[in-house]
Structure formats: structure tokens, C-alpha cells
Amino acid sequence: MSSTAPTSPQPSPTPERAGAPAALSDVTASDGALRRFLHGLPGVDAVGLEARAASLGTRSIKTTAKAYAIDLAISMVDLTTLEGADTPGKVRALGAKAVRPDPTDRTAPATAAVCVYPDMVAAAKEAVAGSAVKVASVATAFPAGRAPLAVKLADVREAVAAGADEIDMVIDRGAFLAGNYRKVFDEITAVKEACGASARLKVIFETGELSTYDNIRRASWLGMLAGADFIKTSTGKVAVNATPANTLLMLEAVRDFRAQTGVQVGVKPAGGIRTTKDAVKFLVLVNETVGEDWLDNHWFRFGASSLLNDLLMQRQKLATGRYSGPDYVTVD
Amino acid sequence: MSKKNKKTRQAAVASAAEAGGTLAATAAATAPVAHAAPERASAFAYAPAPESRAVVDIAPSYGLFIDGEFTEAADGRVFKTVSPATEEVLSEVAQAGEADVDRAVKAARKAFGVWSALPGAERAKYLFRIARIIQERSRELAVLETLDNGKPIRETRDADLPLVAAHFFYYAGWADKLDHAGYGAHPRPLGVAGQVIPWNFPLLMLAWKIAPALATGNTVVLKPAETTPLSALFFADVCRRAGLPRGVVNILPGYGDAGAALVAHPDVDKVAFTGSTAVGKQIARTVAGTRKKLTLELGGKGANIVFDDAPIDQAVEGVVNGIFFNQGQVCCAGSRLLVQESIHDELLDSLKRRLSTLRLGDPLDKNTDIGAINSAEQLARITSLVEQGEAEGAERWSAPCELPGNGYWFAPTLFTGVTQAHTVARDEIFGPVLSVLTFRTPDEAVAKANNTPYGLSAGIWTEKGSRILAVANRLRAGVVWSNTFNKFDPTSPFGGYKESGFGREGGRHGLEAYLDV
Numbered sequence: 001m002s003s004t005a006p007t008s009p010q011p012s013p014t015p016e017r018a019g020a021p022a023a024l025s026d027v028t029a030s031d032g033a034l035r036r037f038l039h040g041l042p043g044v045d046a047v048g049l050e051a052r053a054a055s056l057g058t059r060s061i062k063t064t065a066k067a068y069a070i071d072l073a074i075s076m077v078d079l080t081t082l083e084g085a086d087t088p089g090k091v092r093a094l095g096a097k098a099v100r101p102d103p104t105d106r107t108a109p110a111t112a113a114v115c116v117y118p119d120m121v122a123a124a125k126e127a128v129a130g131s132a133v134k135v136a137s138v139a140t141a142f143p144a145g146r147a148p149l150a151v152k153l154a155d156v157r158e159a160v161a162a163g164a165d166e167i168d169m170v171i172d173r174g175a176f177l178a179g180n181y182r183k184v185f186d187e188i189t190a191v192k193e194a195c196g197a198s199a200r201l202k203v204i205f206e207t208g209e210l211s212t213y214d215n216i217r218r219a220s221w222l223g224m225l226a227g228a229d230f231i232k233t234s235t236g237k238v239a240v241n242a243t244p245a246n247t248l249l250m251l252e253a254v255r256d257f258r259a260q261t262g263v264q265v266g267v268k269p270a271g272g273i274r275t276t277k278d279a280v281k282f283l284v285l286v287n288e289t290v291g292e293d294w295l296d297n298h299w300f301r302f303g304a305s306s307l308l309n310d311l312l313m314q315r316q317k318l319a320t321g322r323y324s325g326p327d328y329v330t331v332d
Numbered sequence: 333m334s335k336k337n338k339k340t341r342q343a344a345v346a347s348a349a350e351a352g353g354t355l356a357a358t359a360a361a362t363a364p365v366a367h368a369a370p371e372r373a374s375a376f377a378y379a380p381a382p383e384s385r386a387v388v389d390i391a392p393s394y395g396l397f398i399d400g401e402f403t404e405a406a407d408g409r410v411f412k413t414v415s416p417a418t419e420e421v422l423s424e425v426a427q428a429g430e431a432d433v434d435r436a437v438k439a440a441r442k443a444f445g446v447w448s449a450l451p452g453a454e455r456a457k458y459l460f461r462i463a464r465i466i467q468e469r470s471r472e473l474a475v476l477e478t479l480d481n482g483k484p485i486r487e488t489r490d491a492d493l494p495l496v497a498a499h500f501f502y503y504a505g506w507a508d509k510l511d512h513a514g515y516g517a518h519p520r521p522l523g524v525a526g527q528v529i530p531w532n533f534p535l536l537m538l539a540w541k542i543a544p545a546l547a548t549g550n551t552v553v554l555k556p557a558e559t560t561p562l563s564a565l566f567f568a569d570v571c572r573r574a575g576l577p578r579g580v581v582n583i584l585p586g587y588g589d590a591g592a593a594l595v596a597h598p599d600v601d602k603v604a605f606t607g608s609t610a611v612g613k614q615i616a617r618t619v620a621g622t623r624k625k626l627t628l629e630l631g632g633k634g635a636n637i638v639f640d641d642a643p644i645d646q647a648v649e650g651v652v653n654g655i656f657f658n659q660g661q662v663c664c665a666g667s668r669l670l671v672q673e674s675i676h677d678e679l680l681d682s683l684k685r686r687l688s689t690l691r692l693g694d695p696l697d698k699n700t701d702i703g704a705i706n707s708a709e710q711l712a713r714i715t716s717l718v719e720q721g722e723a724e725g726a727e728r729w730s731a732p733c734e735l736p737g738n739g740y741w742f743a744p745t746l747f748t749g750v751t752q753a754h755t756v757a758r759d760e761i762f763g764p765v766l767s768v769l770t771f772r773t774p775d776e777a778v779a780k781a782n783n784t785p786y787g788l789s790a791g792i793w794t795e796k797g798s799r800i801l802a803v804a805n806r807l808r809a810g811v812v813w814s815n816t817f818n819k820f821d822p823t824s825p826f827g828g829y830k831e832s833g834f835g836r837e838g839g840r841h842g843l844e845a846y847l848d849v
Binding site for chain 2 (some may be wrong): 043044045047048049051052058059060061062064065066068069072073157160269283284287295309
């Protein structure tokens with residue numbers, strides 16, 4: 001109901017927001033308008049952006065603040081397995097771990113979600129049944145996204161039908177780099193529609209392939225205009241994935257987008273975040289860029305697989321004063 | 333986080349999501365929505381993370397460092413140095429007078445013969461050794477500097493100390509290459525350099541003065557500021573440990589009278605001063621008509637020019653760094669923000685939001701962004717200029733932060749509605765106070781930026797390279813930064829135009845001030 005701005009070419013029937021918010025509906029009215037808008041966004045000075053991210057990386061998070069950050073980070077993990085060798089057994093183990101990450105300590109929070117391929121959604125759903133843990137599924141011909149739209153949409157519908165609570169789609173980087181923004185926009189809105197009312201949509205930019213910070217800012221706005229519930233850095237399948245700088249930039253984008261439209265969008269850095277120290281640095285970025293409104297797993301996630309065990313080991317260390325080692329956390 | 337708390341958080345999120353959805357549906361949804369549930373208690377509050385004071389051992393009293401020895405002042409006078417963050421007395425320091433200046437200059441003169449006769453490669457060895465000792469003791473020196481000056485440990489650790497070591501390394505490299513510095517074959521040193529430095533970067537200003545002086549074969553008598561003598565005295569110890577010959581470096585803590593005596597001493601060949609324009613003028617008068625060579629690095633009222641095509645988020649960072657680095661007590665601070673009128677409101681909103689996240693407090697805490705003002709005197713000066721700004725009708729905004737009960741503190745402040753006629757746009761405040769002015773065209777920006785008696789620094793923020801070059805060429809300032817601010821490097825010359833002084837420090841240019849050329 002929110003998206004049926006008069007200029008929108010394809011009024012969306014979904015009850016959730018789809019297409020550009022009313023305040024910005026005119027900028028997506030045509031290919032030209034969209035291009036002018038995206039290229040009119042303020043530029044990004046790479047040196048300055050990286051310096052700011054590095055300087056926030058020097059924050060010293062100790063004792064009570066560290067305990068809070070570790071629990072928060074655990075609750076934000078999208079525990080992920082995206083391998084050709086995935087089996088229902090592997091996914092069941094992952095689900096059990098997501099629901100109760102530390103079998104020796106029931107006070108450890110559950111993770112936010114498990115993230116699997118579409119054909120594993122049913123198994124994942126079963127594994128987390130009865131808990132608050134969500135099932136996220138990558139779809140749209142992940143990770144390359146090089147498939148016809150109909151195939152991508154079918155991929156999404158299958159995952160949603162199998163019970164996925166969240167869909168992690170990849171954008172068409174080829175179209176984006178070719179300047180074909182409208183195509184990317186239309187694909188996202190179509191996927192958003194396929195998600196229906198039940199699934200939240202995370203839009204993956206594959207920032208490592210977009211290459212420049214200017215592109216990442218444009219992609220962020222493009223994704224949000226098209227109805228993304230989350231914007232996500234990367235698939236974890238290319239050389240450069242989430243970095244403090246590109247995540248900081250995306251946080252600035254969601255902050256500015258909310259200021260302009262009133263719509264809050266989540267952020268998910270994914271790939272390459274392996275240690276507690278890294279995770280805490282990202283939480284500092286969130287805290288000092290967008291503030292506590294985003295310090296919640298409804299608005300911020302970590303796409304990661306090995307991060308969780310390090311968080312658990314640091315949590316045990318903080319609680320007991322001793323570092324017990326990798327044999328005291330579960331390996332699945 | 334407790335389970336109960338978690339539930340509240342999720343409930344808050346759900347209602348926030350609804351609020352977001354509703355607002356998106358309304359056409360005039362431009363204002364930010366308050367998504368935060370007021371009862372949310374578990375904000376990400378950083379626990380105190382203080383750097384340990386135990387790494388530095390401050391003696392209860394210190395002497396003057398003359399001819400390789402610590403000695404009392406001839407007349408036995410002493411003064412106390414306090415920590416500006418707590419007003420705690422850190423130590424009692426001998427106060428140099430005229431007789432001590434004479435003794436120190438004589439020691440430096442005696443040492444000059446041997447020191448200047450050393451091959452450059454030999455002098456370099458001492459400088460490299462000093463640089464390495466500074467690196468090895470950098471944590472100790474950073475804590476000491478933070479205690480005596482009041483600036484945050486984050487800055488002394490990440491900016492001051494690395495730059496201090498870098499300056500010694502850099503000029504150590506020049507010591508045996510002076511023939512190739514562009515000042516002719518075998519350029520000769522001047523003799524005894526009398527150097528007077530300020531309290532805002534005590535150890536860094538010492539490095540800027542002493543490193544090129546020693547590299548070129550001069551000997552030194554240096555007077556640190558009366559509020560920050562300790563790091564210079566620790567440096568005296570570094571010189572001893574480096575085995576530097578006696579008398580090559582002499583340190584005379586004291587007040588303005590000692591500085592005046594040093595500058596006026598007939599056997600001083602070179603005077604270098606960093607400090608206020610008023611004192612600089614006095615020194616210029618004293619030195620006029622003598623053979624003494626003089627460099628002055630004085631005040632400033634730097635303009636940070638933000639064009640409408642600037643990278644906004646980075647410009648905001650640069651503006652913050654330009655005026656709130658070291659509590660704005662920086663001669664090259666970007667204390668005037670010249671913002672293109674078309675983005676004034678947007679930039680100001682971003683700036684205020686950013687300033688609200690600055691963390692003011694215990695300078696030894698590793699998460700502190702804004703430390704204490706260096707002295708009660710300086711705080712009084714800042715306060716009076718800010719009051720004048722308000723009285724003249726400029727609109728004041730200060731970041732909401734709680735100031736500690738003890739010590740000297742001033743909240744980050746900005747003035748809007750400022751014109752060229754306001755005192756806060758003309759006078760150097762030397763504190764965390766930013767004056768915001770607007771312009772319409774590049775010509776107007778250049779005219780306003782240059783419309784000051786000073787000319788030390790300026791910044792240009794735009795994504796357009798040709799504009800950077802065009803504007804930079806027209807700015808009358810010794811340093812012009814583009815899309816950054818307050819970046820220092822020993823290879824880069826630094827100095828002023830007009831009432832900001834003359835002579836350059838740093839880089840190859842910095843050698844000239846200490847050579848007979």
C-alpha cells in the first residue's frame with residue numbers, strides 16, 4: 001500500500017514496502033532520472049573514508065562493554081553454510097548450533113539466523129523449529145546472479161515456499177557496471193514482490209566487484225529505493241568481502257536514507273569477519289555512525305561461519321578468566 | 333543481556349518497523365523518526381579503558397638541563413606544573429632566569445666547535461639513536477605528554493609520538509647529504525640556536541626545532557612552555573642516553589622572561605619561535621638590527637572551504653579534525669568553516685550530529701576524543717572570546733556533553749550566522765570553537781578565506797580536481813590541504829604568510845633556517 005506512488009510504473013501488490021518510498025518516487029520514474037539521482041549523490045573520498053574506519057577501529061572495548069558486544073554480536077550472526085557439499089545433516093548441525101551456540105552455557109544468546117541454499121531451507125526450518133532463529137536463504141542464482149530473471153524469481157519463490165524468513169539476493173553486477181541501473185532496480189523490486197509479505201529481503205551488492213566506493217554508495221541507494229530490507233556487502237565468494245570501510249559507507253547510506261524517507265534499512269557485512277576483535281570493530285562502527293537504533297539483530301547482521309566459535313571462546317574467557325581453546329566449542 | 337531485556341528490545345523493534353512503514357506511506361516523510369525505545373537501557377556504553385600511568389615515572393622535581401647535567405636555577409626559583417585534566421601537581425621544575433640562559437648559551441657555544449666539526453654521518457648516528465630511543469619509549473612519552481598537556485592519549489599515541497620519531501629519522505637522513513640539499517657545496521651551520529616553543533605540541537615542536545638544528549651542525553638552547561616542561565626534560569634524558577656530547581642540547585624550562593633573555597642573548601646566532609603573533613612581533617623587534625637569523629611560526633585563522641560537490645561525510649570528518657584535534661589548540665586549525673550556501677543546512681546538521689558523538693573526558697582513556705584545555709589562562713581566553721561572539725549576535729551551539737568537575741574543560745562549540753565582521757571570525761581563539769560562514773561562488777570563497785591578517789593553513793573540499801588546483805593557487809596560506817586537514821609529515825615544509833610568520837620547518841626547506849646561506 002505504501003508503494004503505489006502515481007509515477008511508479010508497476011504498482012506492487014505486496015503489503016510491505018516495495019519500490020521507492022513516496023518521498024523519492026520521482027527519482028525512480030525513469031532510467032534517466034534514476035541515473036541522475038545516483039550520480040548526484042555526494043562522492044566518497046576513499047582516503048578519508050578509510051581513515052575514519054581505521055580511527056574507529058582503535059576504540060578500546062573492555063570488560064562490561066566487551067561482554068555486551070560479544071553477546072550482541074552472537075545474536076547478530078547469520079550462521080552460514082554455502083557449499084556444494086551441504087547436506088541435510090550438515091544443516092541440522094548448523095541449526096542446532098544456531099539455537100544453542102554454547103551447549104555448556106545456556107545464557108549464551110541464539111544467533112539471528114541460519115543462512116543456507118534454497119534446497120536446504122526445509123531442513124534448516126526443521127532444525128530451528130520452535131526457536132526464534134530465522135532461516136535465511138540465498139537465492140537469485142547465488143553467487144554470480146548470472147541467470148534469467150524468471151529463473152531467479154523461481155529460485156526465490158521456492159525458498160519462500162519452503163519457509164525461508166529472509167532472502168539474500170545478489171544484484172546483477174554486470175548490469176550495474178554497465179550503467180543499466182533501471183534493470184537492477186526492476187530486478188530487486190521483482191524479487192521483493194516474490195518475497196511476499198513474509199520474507200525480508202537482503203540485497204547483496206558484491207562490493208568487491210563494484211570496486212569503487214562511489215559505486216557502493218550508489219548501489220546502496222539503488223537497493224534501498226527498490227525496497228531492500230537489508231543491504232549486504234558481499235557473498236563471501238570473492239577476494240574482497242566486508243571491510244570496515246565499505247560497511248561504514250553503507251551505514252552512512254542507511255542513516256541518510258532514513259533521514260530522508262523515514263524508512264529504516266538494515267546492514268549486513270558478510271565474508272571475512274572471523275574474529276571477535278573484528279566483530280567488535282564493526283559494532284563500534286554501527287554505534288558511532290547510526291547509533292543504537294541499529295544495535296539489534298533486526299537491523300544489523302554478520303554473515304559469517306567461523307566467527308561464532310571465536311565469539312564463544314572469547315565469551316568463555318571473559319566469564320571464567322581462562323581461555324579454553326577450540327576443543328571446548330562445537331565444530332560442525 | 334537478560335532475556336527480559338531482549339524481549340523489550342524486540343518489541344521496540346517491531347513498533348519501530350511499523351512506524352517506518354507508516355511514514356513511508358505519507359508523502360511528506362522527511363523528518364527522521366525516533367525509532368529508539370526510550371526504555372532501552374543496554375546501549376553500547378564503552379567501559380573505561382585508561383592507559384596505565386605506571387609506565388611513566390615522574391620525579392618530584394626537575395632541574396634545568398645545561399651542559400649535559402641537570403642543575404638548579406642560579407636564583408633557586410622553581411615552579412609547579414599541573415595536569416590540566418585534574419589540576420593535580422605533577423612535579424616542581426627549576427625556573428630559568430637570565431643567568432641560566434647565559435650559562436646555557438655558553439655551554440652551547442663551547443659544544444658548537446666539536447659538534448659542527450663532526451662529519452655529517454657521525455651526527456646522523458646520534459639523531460638516529462635519539463629517534464630509536466623515542467620509539468622505544470613512545471608509550472611512556474605519550475602518557476607523560478597527555479598528563480602534562482591534557483590532550484587525549486589517542487592523539488599522543490597515534491599522532492604526536494610517531495611524528496616526533498619521524499622528524500628525527502628524517503633529519504638524521506639529511507645530516508650527511510647537506511651538500512645535495514640545494515644550498516651549495518659544504519653549507520655551514522649558524523652556531524647557537526635559541527629556540528622557544530609552545531605548549532600545544534610540546535614534544536613535537538621540540539622535534540621540529542631540534543632535529544634540523546642538530547642535523548645541520550648547530551647546537552641548541554631550547555625553552556619549553558611553562559605549562560608543559562616535562563616532555564622536554566625527558567628528552568634531555570633521551571639525549572644523555574643517546575650519548576649526545578655535552579652542551580649540544582640544553583633545555584631551560586621557564587616563563588616568558590627566560591624566553592626573552594634567550595632571544596636577546598648576544599651570543600645566539602639563530603632564533604626560532606613558535607607561538608602567538610604578539611610575542612612573535614616582540615621577538616622580531618628584539619632581533620631587528622642584529623646578525624641573528626629568525627624564523628617565526630605564529631598564529632592562524634585557517635579557512636576550511638567546503639564546496640557543494642564535496643564528499644560530505646569525509647568533509648565533516650575533516651572539519652571536525654581541523655578544529656577539534658588537540659581541542660583546537662593548533663596554530664593551523666581550520667577555525668573558520670566556509671561552506672557553500674547551497675549545502676549549509678545539510679552540512680551543519682551532519683556536523684552537529686557528528687559533534688554529538690565526540691567523547692570528552694579523561695585524556696588517559698583510550699576512547700577519549702576531546703581532552704582538557706591546557707591551562708586556566710587559556711580556558712579564560714576561550715571563554716571570553718566565545719562570550720564576545722554571543723554578545724555580537726552569532727548563534728552558539730555546543731555539543732551536549734558533561735564536563736568534569738576538576739580541570740580545565742570546554743565543550744566543542746560552533747557559531748553559525750557568523751560574518752567577516754565578527755570577532756570570532758577574525759581573532760584566533762586557539763580552542764575548540766568553530767565559526768561557520770557561507771559563500772556563494774569560488775571567488776567569494778577565496779576572497780573570504782584570504783581576508784585575514786593570518787595565512788597559515790587552508791583546506792579545500794571538492795570532488796573536482798581542477799577546482800582544487802585553481803583555488804589552492806589563489807589561497808594565501810602556507811599549507812593548503814585538499815580533501816583532508818591537519819595532515820603532517822616531516823618531508824613537507826610548514827610555515828606561514830603574513831602575520832602567521834616566516835620561514836619554513838620540515839622538509840628540505842627546513843634546513844635553510846639553520847644553514848648560513
